[in-house]
Amino acid sequence: MRLTRFVGFACVTAALAASLAAADGPATKVGLSTAAKAALTAQMNEAVKKGDAPAIVEIVVDRDGVLFQGSSGLPANAIFNIASMTKPVTSVAIMMLAEQGKLKIDDPVSKYLDGYDKLQVISKFNAADASYETRPAKTVMTIRHLLSHTSGIGYSFTNPIEYALVNKTKKGEWELPLLDDPGTKFNYSASTRVLGFIVEKVTGSPLEPWYQEHIFKPLGMGDTSWAVAPDKQARLAPQFTRANGKMEPLPKATVPSAPTAPFRGDGGLYSTVEDYSKFVRMLLNEGTLGSAKILSPASVRQMGQNAMGSIFVQLQPDADKQRTRPFPLGAGKDKFGLGFQLAADDPGTKGFRSPGSMSWAGIFNTEFWVDPVRKIGGVHMMQLLPFYDEGAIRALRGFEGTVYRELK
Numbered sequence: 001m002r003l004t005r006f007v008g009f010a011c012v013t014a015a016l017a018a019s020l021a022a023a024d025g026p027a028t029k030v031g032l033s034t035a036a037k038a039a040l041t042a043q044m045n046e047a048v049k050k051g052d053a054p055a056i057v058e059i060v061v062d063r064d065g066v067l068f069q070g071s072s073g074l075p076a077n078a079i080f081n082i083a084s085m086t087k088p089v090t091s092v093a094i095m096m097l098a099e100q101g102k103l104k105i106d107d108p109v110s111k112y113l114d115g116y117d118k119l120q121v122i123s124k125f126n127a128a129d130a131s132y133e134t135r136p137a138k139t140v141m142t143i144r145h146l147l148s149h150t151s152g153i154g155y156s157f158t159n160p161i162e163y164a165l166v167n168k169t170k171k172g173e174w175e176l177p178l179l180d181d182p183g184t185k186f187n188y189s190a191s192t193r194v195l196g197f198i199v200e201k202v203t204g205s206p207l208e209p210w211y212q213e214h215i216f217k218p219l220g221m222g223d224t225s226w227a228v229a230p231d232k233q234a235r236l237a238p239q240f241t242r243a244n245g246k247m248e249p250l251p252k253a254t255v256p257s258a259p260t261a262p263f264r265g266d267g268g269l270y271s272t273v274e275d276y277s278k279f280v281r282m283l284l285n286e287g288t289l290g291s292a293k294i295l296s297p298a299s300v301r302q303m304g305q306n307a308m309g310s311i312f313v314q315l316q317p318d319a320d321k322q323r324t325r326p327f328p329l330g331a332g333k334d335k336f337g338l339g340f341q342l343a344a345d346d347p348g349t350k351g352f353r354s355p356g357s358m359s360w361a362g363i364f365n366t367e368f369w370v371d372p373v374r375k376i377g378g379v380h381m382m383q384l385l386p387f388y389d390e391g392a393i394r395a396l397r398g399f400e401g402t403v404y405r406e407l408k
Contacts, residue, residue, distance in 0.1 A: 086362075
C-alpha cells in the first residue's frame, strides 16, 4: 500500500479544527441526482463484474435520510458479519456512560478491571521461540488509550509478536504483556475488547441486552445483534477469500441463532447497511436520530477530535496474510479520536471524504465513514478476506469517489 506524504501534527490538528468549525456552520442540503444514482449502481456492478468484490451493498445518507441505496449480487437487506465495525458502537457506549457520570475517559483501566495496575511491557523478544523479557510499564493505561488504540495492546493477525505469543500461549492479546507503554504508539488492537469488559462491569449487564435497550432499539436497528434469528439466516451474505489471486468461497460459518454470552466489545456483530446507516446518521445529527437521543453534541464532537496527541496512525503489518494486508489508508498522516480514525487534510485525498471525517472498518472489508463537513455518510459492505484486499479497496474508493464527484 502506497502512503501519501507525511503531514505534520500542527497541520492535522488545524485541519480537524477547521472541519469541526465547518460542521457548525449553516446546513447545506446535498443530494444525488437520478444520473448520480445510476453512476453509483454502475460502479458497484463493474466492481463485482471485474472481480474486485464478490457482491456489494452500499448506502449514502445525510442527516435526514437515505440519498442512495443499492446492491450488486446480493439483496439490499443482506446481513453481514461487520466484525470490527462493532468497535465504534462500543466506543459510543463508553461515551454514554461517561455522560451519565459512571466513568471518566481519563480514568485508569485498573479502576474498573483487575490486573491492570501492574502492567508489563515486552522489552526483548526472541522470534525463534517466542520467549521474551519484560519491564514495568512507565505509564498508566487509561480508557482514552483504549479508545485511541494507544494502550500498548496489539492484535495477533496484524502484529508478528502478538501472532507468535497468541499461538504459543493460547491467551487473548489483552492478557499478554504490552507491546509499548500506554500513550506512546498506535497499535490496532483488542483494546475495544477491554472497553467491552468495562461496559459490562459498569452496567452490570452483558453487552447484547444493554446495546439493544440503549442503542439498537432506540435507533431502529432491528437487524443488528450478536446473533441472527432463524428466519433471517437466509439473508446472510456468503463469505469469500482471495487465495493465490483466485476468489473462492469460505466454508459456511455457523452463526448463532440466539444471543449467547460472552459478547465481544471489539467484534462479532451482524448488521445491514440500512441498520448501520442509522448509527451513522445519529453521529451526523450529533447524537440524536428522530426522538432517540444517544449522545450529546459535545460527546460526538469529542469523539471526532485527535485523542492521540503527536502520535499518528501507523501502517499495520500483515502478520496473518490470510486475514489481512497492510492497512489502513491514511497511515502516517491520520489521527485517531475516541473510537474513530480521523481523515487528515492531504492533497492525496482530494475528491474523497472531507478532513476530519470519522471512519472505521471490519475485517471482511465492511467500511463506513461520517463526513461532518459535507454532512453525509457512506456504508459499503462485502464479505471478503483478506482485509484490505486490493480489489476490495478499489471498490471502496470507487464508491467513495463516485459519491463525492456526483454530490450536489
